[in-house]
Amino acid sequence: MTSQHREPVTRDRIIDAALHIVDGQGLGRLTMRRLGDALEVEAMAIYHHLPRGKEELLDGLVAHVAVDPLSATAGGEWQDRLRGWAAGYRERLLEHSGVLPLLVTRRNPAALDGTTASVQEVLGRAGLREETAATGAHTLMGYLIGHAALEARGRALSEAGGPGGAIDWDLRFTGGLDVVLAGLAQS
Amino acid sequence: MTSQHREPVTRDRIIDAALHIVDGQGLGRLTMRRLGDALEVEAMAIYHHLPRGKEELLDGLVAHVAVDPLSATAGGEWQDRLRGWAAGYRERLLEHSGVLPLLVTRRNPAALDGTTASVQEVLGRAGLREETAATGAHTLMGYLIGHAALEARGRALSEAGGPGGAIDWDLRFTGGLDVVLAGLAQS
DNA sequence: GTCATGGCCTTTACGCAGTAAGGTGCAATA
DNA sequence: TATTGCACCTTACTGCGTAAAGGCCATGAC
Structure with missing residues (x-):
């Protein structure tokens, strides 16, 4: 045997x-x-x-994909640190784009909140006052999730023979991220 | 009878x-x-x-919620016009937050694209060059969808007795939108 | 050895989902 | 009156999540 x-x-x-x-x-x-x-x-x-069966399973998937806090105390310019972290987060979201719809549903309360809080803390230490940092963290997280959704959709669409294969998603992402960071820097 | x-x-x-x-x-x-x-x-x-059964039904729901182009030719400052349109779009997304997960899945190719294109055209007429306008439109749409997802989730969570009922979502939304618009204005 | 214990897995079964295939009834036309 | 075709119904199938209960086997006590 x-x-x-x-x-x-x-x-x-x-x-x-x-x-x-x-x-x-x-x-x-x-x-x-x-x-x-x-x-x-x-x-x-x-x-x-x-x-808890499938509920618990899906919660686990969300946690595995969405939880990715960045350390508040590491050194370097805050813009650069956020850029580096955001690049990694985007990569993870796209690698597992199938779970994106689950991020939107109410599942797993704390999964996104910890990550958001870590972004907020980085912004706070960069000198933004609390309310501004909170808004900034939300803006960044919103952009990351929304862009990942659009990118995943766009890539799937053009793979399936849709119209535009002409979009450079890396450029789009960093370009949009720079827009948000520039807006944050002057708030 | x-x-x-x-x-x-x-x-x-x-x-x-x-x-x-x-x-x-x-x-x-x-x-x-x-x-x-x-x-x-x-x-x-x-x-x-x-x-096509349920597939077609869900596609219809997405179209009904996500298609909301803004006219390219109306007058006024482009920032104000975008602010007004974005407020309405946000309201619609939240009113039907149950379909948000469907926006993320690949369903209904053209639903979001028309809306995005109309935003891009407004930005183009505002003087941004084509690539910048395209990136900006994507950034805005990403922010809108991502923020709606976070807001829907946050509201549902605090209704269910979660931690933070203390968030002023209106303020968060307009604050984040201003961040994006400020970033766009200087690109 | 033997026997009870408890953790891990299987078996069986139920209600509900989407939908393929074919039938029914009725209004409009010829 | 006979015909046709549209709108809707009936039946039946497969696959889903999971409740309930039973089987198996390593471990430890005696």
Whole structure:
């Protein structure tokens, strides 16, 4: 007999497998049965690790993708630090663009808030007063999420033979980010 | 016998009824059977008017909510015109926040593009060169959609007893919009 | 050894979803 | 009156999430 053992099923492995399905086949094809197949387990086994079932699974996906705070204390110009962090955040959102719709739904209260708070703190330490920093953090997060949504949609559309393959998304992103940063610098 | 006639079912009435369900009970409770009930018709009757079924229904919802171009030729300062249009767009997005997740998914190719193009044209007539206007239009649309997502989420969260009921969303929105417009003015 | 315990997984079953296929009834036309 | 075609209904199928309960097996106590 060859080895019939398998990795033990854990919360982390479940969420990893789910993310893999979403990235490869889309959110609509993420079902408990398919997820069970990917883990070589019956669908109901998942409920042992995620008692709240699919709700908890989707919450986990959101947390995995959206939670990415930046350190408030590192050095350097705040604009440059935000640019670097934003580039990484955008990359993550696009890599897992299938979960973007879930960011919008009310799931997972704290997932975005921690990240937003870290941005706000960076802005606060840069000298903006509290209300301005809060607005700025929201503006930045809004731009990041909205742009990711537009970019994911645009890329999917032109892959499917839509009109414009002519958009340089990297340029669009950094250009828009610079607009927001420039606006922030003079507030 | 009382009148047993009913309004004839039309594409428009279907989409109106669907929007009503989504606004009142959430996207998750929009089903063909429930929609049929609302129209006093069996679910399968809907397929006569929307042959592609639920796909076509959701596309219709997106179009109804997201299509809102602004006229390129009206007079006034471009900043003020954008502010006025953006306020209306935000209101519409929030009124139908249940369909926001659908904006993100690839549905309905042209729904957002027409609106974006109209913003780009306004910016172009304001003196920005083409590439800058395109980036600016994208930045604005990204901010609008992202902010609507954050606001809808934040409002739902604090209604459900979450932490911050202390956010003045009107102020946040106009503040963020001013940041973007200020950034645009100097690009 | 033996036996109970408890963690991990499977089996079975239920209600609800979207929708394919084909049937029904009625108004307009010929 | 006979015909046609549109609007709607009936039936039935597959797949979904998950409640409930049962099986298996390593571990530790005696």
